[in-house]
Amino acid sequence: MPNSQFSIFNSQFKMFYHALQIDAPRCIGCSRCMKICPTEAVRIFGGKASIQEHRCIDCGKCYEVCPAQAIGIKDDDFEAIHRYPHSVALLPAVFMGQFPDEVSVSRVYASLQELGFAHVMEVESAAMIYADAKNRYAHEHPDVRPLISSFCPAIVRLIQIKYPSLTENVMPIKVPLDLSAMYAVEELVSRGIPREEIGLFYITPCAAKIAAVKAPVGEERSLIDGVINMNLLFNRVYKHIKEMGKSHQYKPLSRQRLSADAILSTLTNGERRICAAKRSYAIDGIENVMDFLDKLENDEVEGVEFLELRACDQSCAGALLSYDNRFLCGERMYARARKAAERERNGEMPRDREMEKYRDYLIDHSLVDEVQPRSMLVLDEDRVKAFEKMEKIERMKTHLPQIDCGVCGAPTCEAFATDVVCGRADLHRCVFYRLHLEAKGKMTLGEGRSNMYSVWGDDRISGEIDV
Amino acid sequence: MHQEYTVVEGDFVNAGKASSSVKKTLKQLNVNPQVVKRVVVALYEAEVNAIAHAYGGKVLVDIDADKIKMVVADKGPGIPDIALAMQEGYSTARPEVRDMGFGAGMGLPNMQKNVDKLNVTSEVGVGTTVEMEVAF
Numbered sequence: 327m328p329n330s331q332f333s334i335f336n337s338q339f340k341m342f343y344h345a346l347q348i349d350a351p352r353c354i355g356c357s358r359c360m361k362i363c364p365t366e367a368v369r370i371f372g373g374k375a376s377i378q379e380h381r382c383i384d385c386g387k388c389y390e391v392c393p394a395q396a397i398g399i400k401d402d403d404f405e406a407i408h409r410y411p412h413s414v415a416l417l418p419a420v421f422m423g424q425f426p427d428e429v430s431v432s433r434v435y436a437s438l439q440e441l442g443f444a445h446v447m448e449v450e451s452a453a454m455i456y457a458d459a460k461n462r463y464a465h466e467h468p469d470v471r472p473l474i475s476s477f478c479p480a481i482v483r484l485i486q487i488k489y490p491s492l493t494e495n496v497m498p499i500k501v502p503l504d505l506s507a508m509y510a511v512e513e514l515v516s517r518g519i520p521r522e523e524i525g526l527f528y529i530t531p532c533a534a535k536i537a538a539v540k541a542p543v544g545e546e547r548s549l550i551d552g553v554i555n556m557n558l559l560f561n562r563v564y565k566h567i568k569e570m571g572k573s574h575q576y577k578p579l580s581r582q583r584l585s586a587d588a589i590l591s592t593l594t595n596g597e598r599r600i601c602a603a604k605r606s607y608a609i610d611g612i613e614n615v616m617d618f619l620d621k622l623e624n625d626e627v628e629g630v631e632f633l634e635l636r637a638c639d640q641s642c643a644g645a646l647l648s649y650d651n652r653f654l655c656g657e658r659m660y661a662r663a664r665k666a667a668e669r670e671r672n673g674e675m676p677r678d679r680e681m682e683k684y685r686d687y688l689i690d691h692s693l694v695d696e697v698q699p700r701s702m703l704v705l706d707e708d709r710v711k712a713f714e715k716m717e718k719i720e721r722m723k724t725h726l727p728q729i730d731c732g733v734c735g736a737p738t739c740e741a742f743a744t745d746v747v748c749g750r751a752d753l754h755r756c757v758f759y760r761l762h763l764e765a766k767g768k769m770t771l772g773e774g775r776s777n778m779y780s781v782w783g784d785d786r787i788s789g790e791i792d793v
Numbered sequence: 794m795h796q797e798y799t800v801v802e803g804d805f806v807n808a809g810k811a812s813s814s815v816k817k818t819l820k821q822l823n824v825n826p827q828v829v830k831r832v833v834v835a836l837y838e839a840e841v842n843a844i845a846h847a848y849g850g851k852v853l854v855d856i857d858a859d860k861i862k863m864v865v866a867d868k869g870p871g872i873p874d875i876a877l878a879m880q881e882g883y884s885t886a887r888p889e890v891r892d893m894g895f896g897a898g899m900g901l902p903n904m905q906k907n908v909d910k911l912n913v914t915s916e917v918g919v920g921t922t923v924e925m926e927v928a929f
Contacts, residue, residue: 491826623816624809625834703820709929710858712822717794 342700343541345384345400345533350374352396355783359388359397360737364612365487365702369745370735373783378750381702383483384534385612385637386646399533399647400540402552404562407442410525410551414510415443416503417529419450419589420642422662423655424560429567431583431662436576437563445510449528450584451678452505453591454600455685459499459692461602464632472606472622472630473497475597479538480637481615482697486543489619490699495633498544500692502591503528503535507549508688509681527552529559531645534637544694556647585676586667589659592642595634603632610636610644705748719743727758735781755781794818798852800843800867808844811852812837815863818856824929831907832861832927839865839923842900845886846870847920863925871917878913879905 353374360368360375367381368388375388375396389397407413415438422431438446456477464473474496476482485492500508507526514524528550530536539550590596598608607630609615615635621627638644643659644652666676681688705719706712719740726739734755736742745751754760754769754777763769779786796818798811812833819829836852843850847869855862872878881902901923905911910926 490820491830493826620813621809623830623833624812624837625830626809626837699826701820701823701826703817704823705821707823709822709824713794713856713858716818716821720794 342379342382343537344377344379344382345536345540346377346382346386346389347398347400348375348377349396349398352394354394354396356393357732357735358391358393360732360735362387362391363737364616365484366737366741368737369751370732371781373781373785380700381487383480383487383637384532384537385480385484386533387612389533389646399555400536401530401555401558402527404554404558406552407525407527407554410444411523412444412514412519413442413525413527414445414447414514415527415529416506416510416550417446417448418503418531418556418642419448419584419592419659420531420645420648420655421529421556421560422448423643423658424556424648424650425564425658427658427661429564432579433567433576434563435579435583437566437570439577440570441562441566443527445514447506447510448584448588448678449503449506450588450591451681452502452509452688453588453596454585454678455505455681455688456499456502456692457591457597457600458685459505459689460497460597460632462689463497463499463693464603470495472627472633473603474633474635476697477501477592477597477634478534478636478641479543480532480534480612481635482543483534483537484612484615484637485619486697486700487702488616489623490701491623492619493697493699496697498694498696500545500694501538503539503550504542504545504548505688505692506681508691509684511549512684512687525551527554529554529556531556531642531647532638533646542694543697556645557649560649581674581677582666582669583677584666585670585678586663588676588678589663589666593656593659594636594641596641597634598632601632601634605630606632606634608634608636610641611639612637705744715747718747722746722753725759726756731757733757733778733781752777752780794856796854796856798854800840800847800850800852800865802847802849803844805841805844808841809837811840811854815854815856815861819861819929822856822858822929828927828929832863835904835907835925835927836863836865838900838903839863839925842923843867843869843921850920858929860926860928864922865925866920866922868920871919872913872915872921873917875913875915 355370355373357370360370365381365383367378368375435446476497476499482496485496515521526549528539530553536553539548539553542548587600594610595608598606609618640652640656643656648655705715722743728739730738734742736745746753760774760777764774815836816829816833843865847867850867853864877883879901908925908927912924915921
C-alpha cells in the first residue's frame with residue numbers, strides 16, 4: 327500500500343503531463359516496454375504495463391517496441407483545424423523527409439492547403455533566430471558552461487529527472503517551434519487578421535514534443551492550439567496526392583521556404599554546425615546521451631562549451647512518428663538542403679529570411695524560466711526518511727537474486743527493492759523469494775501462484791505442455 | 794551507511810567508480826544537486842590522484858543524514874611537502890600521466906575548493922590519506 331510520504335509525491339507527480347499512455351485493454355503485458363525504458367519507468371501489474379509518471383520523459387522507446395500497439399499518443403483531432411478561419415500548419419522539416427523523391431515540397435504545401443490549412447509554415451523557419459538567441463545567451467552567461475540546447479524536450483526532461491545538477495546548464499530559450507508560432511501570430515495579426523481567428527497546429531514527429539506543448543517547461547502555457555500526429559497527417563497528405571493523380575495542378579511555391587542551414591538544423595549536428603561555441607558535441611540516442619551526461623556530471627569532460635543532445639538516433643529523422651527509415655529520411659533532407667544551398671548561391675533568398683524583420687522581437691521574447699530539477703531518484707523529501715529507506719533497499723538487495731529477470735514486474739532487482747520500500751510493490755512478487763518461502767513451508771504453492779497471477783494475470787499458463 | 798572501493802595503480806579506465814556510485818546515493822537522499830556535484834568532483838579528483846601517484850589504495854565512504862565523510866588512503870610515495878602540493882599548478886605527475894590529461898597540479902586545490910573539511914596526512918615512502926567532509 328502506498329504510504330503517506332509517497333502520496334505527497336504522488337500529488338506532485340500528477341503535475342507532469344505525459345503524451346504517452348498505455349491502452350490497458352490492448353496491452354498484452356509482454357514487458358518489452360519495461361525492459362527497454364531508459365529511465366525504468368514501466369512496471370507490470372495485473373498482466374498490464376503501467377507508467378510511473380515521475381520517471382517518464384516521453385521519449386517513446388516503449389512505443390517503438392510495443393507489439394500490440396497498446397501505447398497511445400495523446401494527439402489532437404485533425405478536424406479541430408476547421409474551427410479556425412486561419413489555421414496554421416506548423417510543420418517540422420522532417421515531414422518533407424517522409425515523402426518519396428517525386429513528391430515535391432510545393433506539392434506537400436499545396437496539399438496541406440487543399441486539406442484545409444489556411445497557412446503552412448515549417449517551424450525551422452525560426453532555426454537561425456533560435457541559433458542567434460542561443461549565441462546571445464551564451465555571450466551573456468559566460469560563467470555557465472557547457473550550455474545545453476533546449477531543442478529536444480525528451481532531453482530536457484531527462485536532465486530534470488536524472489541529472490538535476492545540470493538543469494542550470496540547459497539554456498532556457500524557446501525552441502524554433504515556439505518562435506515560429508510567435509512569428510506566425512505577429513505576422514498574421516499585422517495583416518489585419520483577428521487573433522481569435524488564428525489557430526496554430528503543430529505537426530509532431532514525437533511524443534515528447536506533445537508533452538512540451540501541453541505542459542511546457544519554464545512557461546505557463548504554449549501558443550499552440552493543437553498537436554497533430556505526423557504519421558496521421560502523412561497518411562492524409564499522401565492519400566490526397568495519390569487521389570489527385572499526376573495531372574492535378576498544385577499551386578507552386580514562389581520560392582524555397584527554408585535555407586539549407588535551417589533544413590539541417592533538426593538533424594544531428596544541425597545546431598552544432600551553426601553555433602559559435604569552440605568545443606561542442608552533438609550526441610544522439612538516449613543511451614549515448616546518458617553515458618555522456620554521467621561523465622559530464624563528474625566534471626570528467628573539460629572545456630566543452632555547447633552540447634546538442636537528442637533523444638533519438640539520427641535526431642528527428644529517427645523520431646517516433648517519422649514513418650520512413652531514419653537514414654532515408656535524413657538523406658532526403660540533405661538532398662533538399664543541397665538544392666537550397668545551390669539556390670542560395672545563385673542569389674535566391676529563402677522565405678525564412680523574412681522572419682528577420684521580427685528578429686529582435688523574437689529574441690527579446692525567447693527566454694523562458696529556468697529549468698527546474700525534479701529528480702526521480704529522490705527516495706523521500708525528508709532526508710532522514712530517505713536515508714532509512716536507502717538502508718532498507720541496500721539490505722533487501724543482498725537478499726534478491728540480482729539477475730534482473732523482471733518476473734516481479736519491475737525492470738531490475740534494485741528498482742523492485744525501491745518499489746517495495748516506497749510502498750509501491752509487495753516483496754512476495756519476487757519469484758526467488760517465494761520459492762525460498764515455499765521450500766521453508768512458510769508459503770503454500772497456491773499462495774505463490776496467486777502472487778504470480780497478481781503480476782502477470784491469471785491466463786499465462788493454460789495447462790501441461792505435451793511436446 | 795558505509796561503502797568501500799578499491800583503487801588500482803594506473804587503472805585510469807576504472808577511475809570514477811566510487812564517485813559515480815556515491816553520486817547516485819546522494820541523489821536518492823535528495824541532497825542539493827550542487828552539493829552532490831561538489832562531492833563528486835572532489836572524490837573523483839582524489840580517486841584519480843591515488844591511481845596516478847600511488848600503488849593503489851582504498852576509498853572509504855560514510856554517509857549519514859546530514860553529511861558525507863570520504864577517506865582516500867593510498868600506499869605510495871607520499872607527499873614530502875603538503876603545503877606545496879596544495880598550490881595550484883604544482884605537480885609531480887609523470888609525463889605519460891600528463892599526456893592522458895591528468896596531473897595538471899589542480900587535484901588537491903580542487904578538492905579543497907569543493908569540500909567543507911579537508912585533511913591530508915602523508916608519510917614519505919608509506920602513503921597518503923586524504924580525508925574530506927561535506928555537509929548536506
